[in-house]
Amino acid sequence: MSQIGFIGLGIMGKPMARNLLKAGHSLVVYDIVPGPLAELVEAGAARAGSCREAAALAEIVITMLPDGPDVELAMAGADGVLAGARSGSIVVDMSSINPTVSQKIAAACAEKGVEFLDAPVSGGEPKAIDATLAIMVGGKPQIFAKAEPVLRAMGSSVTLTGPAGAGNVTKLANQIMVACNIAAMGEALVLATRAGLDPEVVFNAVKGGLAGSTVLNAKAPMVIGRNFKPGFRIRLHQKDLRNALLAAESMKVSLPFTAAVQQMLMALMNEGKGDLDHSGIVTFIERMAGIEVKKPS
Numbered sequence: 420m421s422q423i424g425f426i427g428l429g430i431m432g433k434p435m436a437r438n439l440l441k442a443g444h445s446l447v448v449y450d451i452v453p454g455p456l457a458e459l460v461e462a463g464a465a466r467a468g469s470c471r472e473a474a475a476l477a478e479i480v481i482t483m484l485p486d487g488p489d490v491e492l493a494m495a496g497a498d499g500v501l502a503g504a505r506s507g508s509i510v511v512d513m514s515s516i517n518p519t520v521s522q523k524i525a526a527a528c529a530e531k532g533v534e535f536l537d538a539p540v541s542g543g544e545p546k547a548i549d550a551t552l553a554i555m556v557g558g559k560p561q562i563f564a565k566a567e568p569v570l571r572a573m574g575s576s577v578t579l580t581g582p583a584g585a586g587n588v589t590k591l592a593n594q595i596m597v598a599c600n601i602a603a604m605g606e607a608l609v610l611a612t613r614a615g616l617d618p619e620v621v622f623n624a625v626k627g628g629l630a631g632s633t634v635l636n637a638k639a640p641m642v643i644g645r646n647f648k649p650g651f652r653i654r655l656h657q658k659d660l661r662n663a664l665l666a667a668e669s670m671k672v673s674l675p676f677t678a679a680v681q682q683m684l685m686a687l688m689n690e691g692k693g694d695l696d697h698s699g700i701v702t703f704i705e706r707m708a709g710i711e712v713k714k715p716s
């Protein structure tokens with residue numbers, strides 16, 4: 420069993436930290452918001468007063484924060500993870516961030532004799548609660564082997580995909596496929612609805628064929644039922660596609676479909692829809708056609 424520092428107890432981090440406690444690990448937790456900290460302390464974790472304190476006694480320090488700038492902030496400065504982390508300990512950043520930032524953090528860790536893995540997740544809050552997340556990891560194989568038992572307490576699929584940054588490249592690839600799938604589904608269902616068809620009948624007709632997908636099965640019923648309760652929020656998917664475009668630019672790769680969907684997500688955020696489920700991408704396409712995807716009345 421490991422001594423683990425856990426920083427960032429939000430929608431994802433809180434259930435992930437609980438699962439580590441359930442698996443018998445010792446936890447020292449920290450968040451800038453007191454509410455979730457108190458809940459974890461009640462569940463048996465020790466409370467740290469800063470990122471530095473959470474890192475100071477830990478063999479493994481996990482961060483689960485919104486985006487790259489938040490992770491850089493948590494690492495740096497007199498109260499940061501790197502001021503406290505012991506030589507030979509492992510920092511595992513599980514946030515979804517730009518892979519070039521992961522590589523920068525890996526280099527800063529190496530300067531302090533600290534190992535680094537980037538290990539973003541897929542699956543959302545329900546899978547974080549059930550400890551069945553898909554975890555995509557970047558880093559050295561021997562460090563992955565040390566951290567893998569801890570990661571397995573939070574996920575059912577744990578895969579090393581390459582060196583530092585590779586976990587986030589894999590996560591961005593995942594997010595591109597999901598976003599473009601939702602947008603394509605939106606165009607298809609808007610067309611079918613304008614043609615006078617029942618979108619539910621169309622969905623049932625195609626779901627067993629080549630166009631069928633996990634995304635279609637999860638999101639088409641939400642759109643047809645006009646239920647945009649998150650799930651995965653539009654603002655987080657906008658952040659992921661922005662990171663995909665930034666990473667792509669640094670590698671001189673053009674991602675035309677990703678760019679188009681990222682612009683749709685940005686427009687939806689400006690309309691006040693940032694906290695809707697990402698299936699709400701469809702509402703952007705609906706507005707251009709002046710029609711809603713729903714059962715004919």
Ligand code: NAD
Nearest residue numbers: 427428429430431432450451452484485493514515543544
């Ligand atoms: P969240 O906003 O609910 O939680 C982030 C937590 O980090 C908050 O409690 C916040 O107070 C804390 N925090 C921010 N800055 C901090 C700092 N400097 N020090 C300590 N604590 C700090 O976000 P979330 O939904 O838990 O997502 C976390 C990451 O996981 C994101 O990168 C997200 O894209 C990714 N992710 C989310 C989902 C999902 O469905 N929510 C699914 C897969 C991946």
